[in-house]
Amino acid sequence: MERLGLKPSRKLVTVVLTGAGVSAESGVPIFRGPGSLWELPEARKLAARARPPWNNRGTWEFYEWRRQLVSRCKPNPAHLVIAEMERYFEDFTLITQNVDGLHQRAGSRRVFELHGSMWKGRCPKCEEIVDLPETPLPELPPKHSCGTPMRPHVVQFGEPVDRLALTEGIKASSKADLFFVVGTSAVVHPAAGLPFLALERGAKVIEINPTETPLTPYVTLSLRGKAGEILPRLWREFLSKEA
Numbered sequence: 076m077e078r079l080g081l082k083p084s085r086k087l088v089t090v091v092l093t094g095a096g097v098s099a100e101s102g103v104p105i106f107r108g109p110g111s112l113w114e115l116p117e118a119r120k121l122a123a124r125a126r127p128p129w130n131n132r133g134t135w136e137f138y139e140w141r142r143q144l145v146s147r148c149k150p151n152p153a154h155l156v157i158a159e160m161e162r163y164f165e166d167f168t169l170i171t172q173n174v175d176g177l178h179q180r181a182g183s184r185r186v187f188e189l190h191g192s193m194w195k196g197r198c199p200k201c202e203e204i205v206d207l208p209e210t211p212l213p214e215l216p217p218k219h220s221c222g223t224p225m226r227p228h229v230v231q232f233g234e235p236v237d238r239l240a241l242t243e244g245i246k247a248s249s250k251a252d253l254f255f256v257v258g259t260s261a262v263v264h265p266a267a268g269l270p271f272l273a274l275e276r277g278a279k280v281i282e283i284n285p286t287e288t289p290l291t292p293y294v295t296l297s298l299r300g301k302a303g304e305i306l307p308r309l310w311r312e313f314l315s316k317e318a
């Protein structure tokens with residue numbers, strides 16, 4: 076914390092942005108790089124049948140398979156510390172690119188999901204978003220109360236991110252004192268712009284990632300390694316220096 080020139084306090088406006096790396100540490104299959112989902116033949120087969128407009132059986136079979144994989148994963152220490160941060164700071168915002176719901180399972184209450192959630196469905200007719208916590212679902216595709224088959228409330232390739240989550244992310248980043256970028260290469264826009272908004276406003280930006288990212292040269296502090304190991308250590312240090 077001394078390295079940051081920051082006095083630990085509940086009053087620091089704090090933002091956490093998380094990405095796939097945090098999920099991967101819980102064993103959630105990732106979409107890119109070695110060890111990704113696409114190395115599993117079953118994933119390729121199921122994904123091939125997931126098609127626009129996404130409210131069909133093929134899409135849901137792929138999602139149900141993923142939902143079941145994720146339901147067997149557990150939040151890791153990074154998720155738990157982030158949930159603790161929410162309880163600690165007076166002004167705290169969590170923005171995630173993950174769709175697996177592990178932040179909520181770790182105890183985070185206010186989670187802005189830029190890419191939606193695999194535990195929600197959306198009616199293409201009414202645009203209403205519905206919680207679908209049970210897996211397997213009794214019916215595929217699940218139907219909205221109006222009778223229309225729903226699609227997963229997950230941003231598909233080429234679709235814009237969740238507007239509310241982005242608005243909240245921009246708002247929070249623009250007033251942040253402390254900004255954590257955790258387990259994301261921060262190359263995917265618009266999430267990639269959020270740490271820069273925070274930097275512009277003078278926030279201390281801490282990056283935690285196993286490898287260097289395009290953001291690394293710009294941040295206040297960049298820490299290499301697993302979020303589940305680094306974040307709890309950093310958090311203990313923060314609390315021990317609390318004013």
Ligand SMILES: [Zn+2]
Binds near residue numbers: 201
């Ligand atoms: Zn409807």
